[in-house]
Amino acid sequence: MSGETNGEAFRRSNGFAFRMPPTLTGVQRLGIDTASQVIEGFIDLLVGDKTTELGDPPGPSNGREPSFTQLRVNVARALDLYTELVRRSFESYADLMEQSLRVTGVRLQATDDGPAELLTLHRTADGTRVAGTVWIHNTTDQPASAQLRLTELTAHDGTVVPSGAGRFEPAAVTAAPGASVSARLEIVLEGIAPGIYQGHVMACGLPEAALPLRLHIADAAPGPLS
């Protein structure tokens, strides 16, 4: 370089081409050592490089069994795929659930100590009646008023429990927008033959609302009634 003031000789001889030197000079060794110190400092600061997410042990990468390396990759890809499938399935299910919950209207439901879609009645303390609670859920933005009534309950052989056997307290309800109200249903057992009877709770004024009811009266000591 001495005597050159514009680097022309450097350029003519392609002097900037960094090729692998056969032996190292002192300055070249300084370059390697300095660069090594700098990058090791950075690597020490890196978070998350010591192990991969799938638990790869720290250390140099070379020397691993190639087939095992490929196996890890395949397993990781499969796990990602299944994770994605599970996630998408859950999201689809959750979307459907949310959609169904968003349906607006007035619904009749049973109390929460049994299936909401089937009214369960419990024998009263004196054993002469059965009773249960009916809920009216109003998810509209208008008040919902209705008079509750019990249909005839019919057994398989045509035996009928007349609708008048049931009594609601209160008989008429009004649910505010977005609110729920309840009413108690009692059926007097006197004169009702043992058997299984089926019918509905209806709400006058709400033609879409209905709640199935199943009344089971055993021969001797009666079991749970629904």
Place this chain on the structure above:
Amino acid sequence: MIAHSGPENVEVTLARYAALTRDAMRRHLGDRAPDRYLYNLVRDYPSRDGKGLRPALLLATCQAFGGSVDEALGPAVAIELAHNAFLVHDDIEDGSRQRRGKPTLHHLYGTPLALNAGDALAVLAFHPLRDGTRLSERLSRRVSDEFLEMLTRTIEGQSTELGWRAENVVDLEPSDYLGLIAQKTSWYTTVWPLRVGALIGSAGTAPLEALTRFGFYLGAAFQIRDDLLNLVGSADRYGKELLGDIREGKRTLMLIHLLGSASTTERKDIIAFLARAGQLHADVMDHDNVLENDARAVLDLMVRHGSLDFSFQFGQGVAAAAYQSFNDAFADVSPSESRDFIEALVPYMLARVA
């Protein structure tokens, strides 16, 4: 047999990756409006002929580790957009007039619009990372984390360099320079593409330390060589103003060596020159024809004190580390054209004469 042994083959493969990235970038930018004040500017630098080293390194690494181009195309577009965002802002910060042989964006459209376009490029770079159709959520999250880390490091490095110039910091060592370019250049030019390519290709199972070392050595040697070419390279092939680094007062390895080798009087003159360059830089002035004679005098001193030779030898050592560390980084990677391409890319980046 290495498929990519010659520079012509490397350039063919580079061009193929660049075309894939450019097409994806075009689709990504699409028909966004307004053209006149924003998207014409946003599309300007990416449309200029660049080598596309970063996306090529990322795509090839992904393929070498068993992945596909499709999986890595989003991150490839992201790094290219981020790179162009950095260039727009760098050109303003450095008062540069030329980029890839044409006027810089702020010279064409003015600084406010160019700054805004640079911001847009940086923000738009995040969009392709959010495409969840090609990568699992787990990998997308890791790639995004790596992207944020890379952007942060690059900006921190840039702030250090700007601060050194603003405060005329002169007591620097080669290790300071390497620490600076590790953050400012290597991380986004080589380290990030290698790490993210391997992450995607291996579905997150590849160890990244050896790749980080290789990326740093390669990027650092590439930067030292670029700094040398800025002083004595060929103006028509370099694409930027020669001696620009001296005029801008950049703390290159050559300058750091000169400051440590010059006589007391020379050192005093150099520090005074750097103060003037820093002041011009702070005013964001163009450096063409400014301090031209002074810059040539500094170059003469560098030649006289062996600073070019020192930097060349020092860079040669870093390059040797890059050549050697390739084998560690790709030890577990089966032979393939992509692996061969990356191996051939090392001499292409470090030995090609601009």
